[in-house]
Amino acid sequence: MTPAPSTGHARWVRVSHWIVTLSVAALAFTGVEILMVHPRLYWGEVGNDLTTPLIELPISRNYEHGGWSTPTPFFAGASSQVTASRTYDIFNQNSWGRSLHFLAGWFLVASGALYLLIGAVAGHFRRHLVPRPGQWSRAEFWREVRNHLRLQIPAATGGPDYGLLQRTAYAAMVFVTLPLMVLTGITMSPAITAAAPWLLAVLGGYQSARTIHFVAFAASMSFLVVHVLMVVKSGFRRQMRAMTIGKTT
Amino acid sequence: MKHPRLIARRELLAGVASAGGLLLSGCSRPMPPTYGSLLRLGDNLTYAAHRLLLPDQALVKEYSHDEISSFPAEGATDPGDPDGPRPNDTYRQLQRGGFADWRLAVDGLVTRPGSFSLAQLKALPARTQITRHVCEEGWSAIGEWTGVPLSRVLDAAGLQPAARFVTFYSYDDFADSIDLLDALHPQTLLAYGMNGRDLPVPHGAPLRLRVERQVGYKSMKFLTRIAVTEHLDDGGDKGNPKNGWAWYAGV
Numbered sequence: 460m461t462p463a464p465s466t467g468h469a470r471w472v473r474v475s476h477w478i479v480t481l482s483v484a485a486l487a488f489t490g491v492e493i494l495m496v497h498p499r500l501y502w503g504e505v506g507n508d509l510t511t512p513l514i515e516l517p518i519s520r521n522y523e524h525g526g527w528s529t530p531t532p533f534f535a536g537a538s539s540q541v542t543a544s545r546t547y548d549i550f551n552q553n554s555w556g557r558s559l560h561f562l563a564g565w566f567l568v569a570s571g572a573l574y575l576l577i578g579a580v581a582g583h584f585r586r587h588l589v590p591r592p593g594q595w596s597r598a599e600f601w602r603e604v605r606n607h608l609r610l611q612i613p614a615a616t617g618g619p620d621y622g623l624l625q626r627t628a629y630a631a632m633v634f635v636t637l638p639l640m641v642l643t644g645i646t647m648s649p650a651i652t653a654a655a656p657w658l659l660a661v662l663g664g665y666q667s668a669r670t671i672h673f674v675a676f677a678a679s680m681s682f683l684v685v686h687v688l689m690v691v692k693s694g695f696r697r698q699m700r701a702m703t704i705g706k707t708t
Numbered sequence: 709m710k711h712p713r714l715i716a717r718r719e720l721l722a723g724v725a726s727a728g729g730l731l732l733s734g735c736s737r738p739m740p741p742t743y744g745s746l747l748r749l750g751d752n753l754t755y756a757a758h759r760l761l762l763p764d765q766a767l768v769k770e771y772s773h774d775e776i777s778s779f780p781a782e783g784a785t786d787p788g789d790p791d792g793p794r795p796n797d798t799y800r801q802l803q804r805g806g807f808a809d810w811r812l813a814v815d816g817l818v819t820r821p822g823s824f825s826l827a828q829l830k831a832l833p834a835r836t837q838i839t840r841h842v843c844e845e846g847w848s849a850i851g852e853w854t855g856v857p858l859s860r861v862l863d864a865a866g867l868q869p870a871a872r873f874v875t876f877y878s879y880d881d882f883a884d885s886i887d888l889l890d891a892l893h894p895q896t897l898l899a900y901g902m903n904g905r906d907l908p909v910p911h912g913a914p915l916r917l918r919v920e921r922q923v924g925y926k927s928m929k930f931l932t933r934i935a936v937t938e939h940l941d942d943g944g945d946k947g948n949p950k951n952g953w954a955w956y957a958g959v
Contacts, residue, residue, distance in 0.1 A: 493846065504771075504840055505848050507847035507849050508780050509849075540779070542911070545785070549845075551845065558751055561754055561959065562750030649920065649921050649959065653921045654763055
């Protein structure tokens with residue numbers, strides 16, 4: 460199928476694309492730093508070095524460091540919860556890491572909110588992101604998946620109209636993954652959950668929110684890798700011109 | 709109501725003026741300094757947004773006794789240990805005496821500066837709460853805290869009208885402050901008990917702060933002094949901003 464000539468990217472799409480790109484770069488970098496400080500993931504409200512994690516990632520010297528004093532029980536009985544003192548000098552760059560993470564978060568939330576508002580009002584989502592009426596079929600979807608896996612990528616048109624798989628991937632990021640990152644992110648805020656305790660109830664607790672935050676991060680990074688690969692394979696120069704100076708040729 | 713229209717207009721003007729003040733920052737709500745740092749500017753944006761958008765006295769979730777969890781201690785875990793991090797001779801002597809001679813100094817913008825013994829603090833109305841502690845590192849734990857609400861101690865000392873911040877000093881040589889909204893919050897405690905016993909040394913004996921709407925490092929351990937101030941005291945070299953950390957940690 461030969462693609463119709465593209466309408467190109469609107470200026471607000473280009474501007475928000477790059478603000479989000481920079482925000483995500485800073486968020487990913489500092490997010491990994493923050494995870495390195497405590498590379499253990501849990502479910503529920505509680506998780507710490509004295510409880511069992513779902514998984515512990517070998518990504519810093521804090522991995523299974525074992526630098527703890529002999530545990531002391533809080534209560535009588537063999538199954539008592541315990542306390543222990545840390546004796547190990549952990550890796551921790553969270554002073555700037557956290558503040559940069561939250562600053563980048565503000566940029567993502569502000570530009571993301573504007574993007575969602577303009578996109579809804581301008582009909583961008585209806586026309587370009589949600590699959591067209593009649594466009595969606597399971598057979599067509601899997602055909603596109605197979606073609607992409609074989610790296611048979613349609614040549615760059617420098618903007619919409621997008622293919623079915625492209626629409627699905629963009630819509631998933633815009634409407635599911637990134638909002639979920641923000642929602643799980645703010646659920647880790649003690650000030651925000653004091654005002655909105657329902658966030659903890661919906662997401663299954665503080666540590667559950669943290670774990671979902673990580674899973675959504677992994678999904679975003681997978682999207683990013685495939686997205687950049689597709690840009691390169693479909694015609695890097697043309698795609699970059701389209702997303703920066705807005706020229707489709 | 710003699711001149712309802714005039715009053716409405718005056719209120720409208722006052723509203724516009726205060727909204728403008730908020731936007732320009734600093735006028736109606738004192739803001740922490742930015743230290744010329746973009747990161748601290750971001751912290752201030754979060755602080756301003758929280759104080760503007762979140763209810764001032766929203767209470768954190770409280771848990772049941774069954775939900776109390778294991779609870780690591782880190783940072784300074786015994787200032788009485790001369791070989792440990794941040795040792796303190798005075799603390800060691802107080803610790804040897806079972807903290808019988810320990811006192812909490814309360815001074816600054818109060819009408820009755822002075823000090824409280826542990827017995828005096830325990831004689832004030834107590835509060836017990838089971839809350840979730842979240843550490844900036846990413847871990848969390850649930851513990852039961854017993855203590856006197858900070859507001860009771862500030863009442864006993866008598867806040868002067870200009871009071872806006874409360875600064876805390878500790879034996880492990882930290883200094884840090886919170887604003888009056890957090891200081892007067894019903895769940896902000898000076899805790900002397902943890903999980904039904906005296907506060908253990910690794911968790912800040914004999915008295916620690918609990919600021920439940922901010923992350924763990926704002927809940928200072930091993931308290932020795934409280935000072936009420938009009939302007940934000942960042943603790944200087946002993947405080948968070950000079951060491952690169954956000955002053956407001958409500959996130």
